[in-house]
Amino acid sequence: MIGFDWLLALLLFELATGYTPGPNNLIAMAIGFSHGYRKALPHILGVTLGFPLMLLAIGFFLKPLMDRWPLLFDLLKYLSVAFVLWIAWKVAMAPVQDPESEAEEEPRPPMTFWKSVLLQWVNPKAWAGALSIVTIYTIPQHYTVSLFAAAFVTIFMVFAAVSLWAVAGKGIKALMRDPVKIRLFNYTMALLLLLSVGMMLF
Template structure:
């Protein structure tokens, strides 16, 4: 029995650092594993919906409309830079739970619509690993592969962040960690335009 190459591609594409990995790692560190679970579930659901719609043909439509793609890139870069800015300004531990909190489920789902890495991996998967199925079947195949694999990926990186929090025992260590996460996000925002 062989493993579907789509699953290996999706795992490699989603496990490697990108906006979701960085945000989930930082959230796991700052807010803890349990508090980050709505964010985790929102990412898994949002990635599934985005990849499913890509398999249904939305990815091809975006590629055929350069102006729409530019709007998506600008929105993506803006949102990612805003998240980087928030991390730079963040306290080591949230002091005001009403203001400083992890993403909600809905926020995480919506973020996937402007997450350039999700779009890129989903479009590449649809183009390179499609089976020529009916659009509905192809969409379901991509959505289930992306959601299932990404749930594992999200849980891993959130756990890594929660574990890292145990090692960050000084305010200076926290500040360095948060600035590194913010810098990685800023770089990913710049990569949107390449």
């Protein structure tokens, strides 16, 4: 059934994919940079809940439909690109404050809890990861149990990975006091977000 070898293989896969740049992590870093870890928590928790739910939905419902109607996958792909382009624009255009100034009102982060939950459905890297888990890391003889087990393990891995990127963003902010450099960082995060999507699509 489910053993240590299966768990180790899944953990290695999630380490290789979950901690590398992608929309979830880059957005977390951008929010952590601009607003701090606490303001990034809604995004972190949204991803932590959203990805396992997406994994279960794909495993039980969508994969059979996509096998039958390949055009459904193409449609979802184009919607994904459009949404991520919008997120990249929001990151690039995030308001920049002088760190030395006393701002009366801090701009809101670009992602809320529910936006981050829904982001998984238009995140090409999340799709690739979920489909890989469903097709490679489930056990055919114990499909349901292994799928639920993978979703459970993913909760902890996703939370740790996205949190790390948010903390990294906050750490970088402490080293940067120039608004011009902050704007450049936002542009860089937006560009990396676009590149990460392009690498998954082409």
